[in-house]
Amino acid sequence: MVSQVNDLRSAAAGASRQQQVIARPATKTAAVPDNKQPDPLRLSQTLTPEHTRQHSLIQRAQHKVAASRVAEASLNDIGKNLARLSKRVEFAIRAGSASPKITGEIEQLASRMEQRLQQATYKDQPVLSRQLKPVFHGEPRTSFQIKGLDTKRSSPRDETVIFNLARGGANAVPVKLAANATPEQQAMQFRQALNEHGIGVSLNKQRQLVFSANEADWQHLSQKMRVVGQGDRFPAGQPNRVKLDTTEARFEPQTWQIGNDHLRQTLVHTQQMMTQIKSSIQELRTHNQDVMQRIDTINQRNRYLSDKVLDSAEADLSRILPSGDNFSSAFQNLKVQANVHRQTVVSLLSR
Structure with missing residues (x-):
C-alpha cells in the first residue's frame, strides 16, 4: 500500500514537471522579435x-x-x-x-x-x-500681387488701407500699417485682416507680399476688388479699382x-x-x-x-x-x- 502511494506521488510530481516543461516554450515564444512582427499595413485593432x-x-x-x-x-x-x-x-x-x-x-x-x-x-x-502648380493639400489657389503695394518702400507715418471686396455685407476690410513697418510686420497685418476672408498672405524671396485665393474668389477679386488709401500707397477718397497681377500665368x-x-x-x-x-x-x-x-x-x-x-x-x-x-x-x-x-x-x- 505504501509502495502504491509513493508511486502515485511520483507520478503526480512527474506530471507537474511535465506541465512546467510544456509551459515554458509557450512563455518563451510569446515575445516575438521585432523583425518578425506582422506587417503594420495589414494590422488594425492590434496596433499599439x-x-x-x-x-x-x-x-x-x-x-x-x-x-x-x-x-x-x-x-x-x-x-x-x-x-x-x-x-x-x-x-x-x-x-x-x-x-x-x-x-x-x-x-x-x-x-x-x-x-x-x-x-x-x-x-x-x-x-x-x-x-499648373501642384496642390499638396486643400483646394487649388491662384497666387497674385497687388500693383502699387511695395512692402519695401517705407512710410513715414501710420497708414490705414481699406480694401473693398465687393461681396455684399461687410465689404470694407481695413489694414493698419505702422510707420516704417518692415515687410514681415506688414505681412502679419495683412494676414490678420484678410485670412478670415479666405485670402492667404505671404512674402516671396524678394520680401514682397504675395496673396492667394481659391478659384471662385480669384475670379471675383480680379474683377471687383477696390482700395482706398491715405495718399501714400493708394489715393484717398473714393474706392479705386486695384490691379491684380498673377505671380505665374494661368492655364486657360x-x-x-x-x-x-x-x-x-x-x-x-x-x-x-x-x-x-x-x-x-x-x-x-x-x-x-x-x-x-x-x-x-x-x-x-x-x-x-x-x-x-x-x-x-x-x-x-x-x-x-x-x-x-x-x-x-x-x-x-x-x-x-x-x-x-x-x-x-x-x-x-x-x-
Whole structure:
C-alpha cells in the first residue's frame, strides 16, 4: 500500500514537471522579435498607439506620393499637347495666318488640355491649380500681387488701407500699417485682416507680399476688388479699382486666340506654360523625395515588412497602376531619387 502511494506521488510530481516543461516554450515564444512582427499595413485593432501613429504616417505618405504621381502624369500629358499646339501656331505664323485645318487642330488640342486639367484629381480632389502648380493639400489657389503695394518702400507715418471686396455685407476690410513697418510686420497685418476672408498672405524671396485665393474668389477679386488709401500707397477718397497681377500665368487654353493679331501672344502663352510645367515637375519630385526620406527615418527604427508582404504589395500595385505604366520602372526611379530602401518605396507606393 505504501509502495502504491509513493508511486502515485511520483507520478503526480512527474506530471507537474511535465506541465512546467510544456509551459515554458509557450512563455518563451510569446515575445516575438521585432523583425518578425506582422506587417503594420495589414494590422488594425492590434496596433499599439506607436504603431498606429506609424501606420497613419505611412498611409498619409502613400496618398501624397500617389497624388503627386497623378499630378506629374497630368503635367507631362499637358506638356506634350502644348508642344504640339506650339508647332501648329509656329506654322500658322510662318504662313501668315491659321488655315481652317490648323485652327481646328489648335482648338482640339486646347479642348483636350482643358479636359486633362479637369481630370487631374486624386480621390476626387484636384492636384493641379490653374497656374499648373501642384496642390499638396486643400483646394487649388491662384497666387497674385497687388500693383502699387511695395512692402519695401517705407512710410513715414501710420497708414490705414481699406480694401473693398465687393461681396455684399461687410465689404470694407481695413489694414493698419505702422510707420516704417518692415515687410514681415506688414505681412502679419495683412494676414490678420484678410485670412478670415479666405485670402492667404505671404512674402516671396524678394520680401514682397504675395496673396492667394481659391478659384471662385480669384475670379471675383480680379474683377471687383477696390482700395482706398491715405495718399501714400493708394489715393484717398473714393474706392479705386486695384490691379491684380498673377505671380505665374494661368492655364486657360480655351481663351487663347488664334486670329492673325494674336498668334504670337498664344505662342508666348504656350512657352510660359511649358516652363511652368518643368518647374512644377521638379517641385513634385523634390516633395516626393522629402516625404520618402521622412518615412524612411521612421521605418529605420522598426522594420515590419516581410518579403512575402512586399511581393504582394508589388503585385497589387502593378494591377492598380494606369495602363501603360510599369511598376518596376516607377519603383526603381523613386528608389534612386530618394536613395531609400525597397521596403520604404513599396510601403509608399502601395495602397
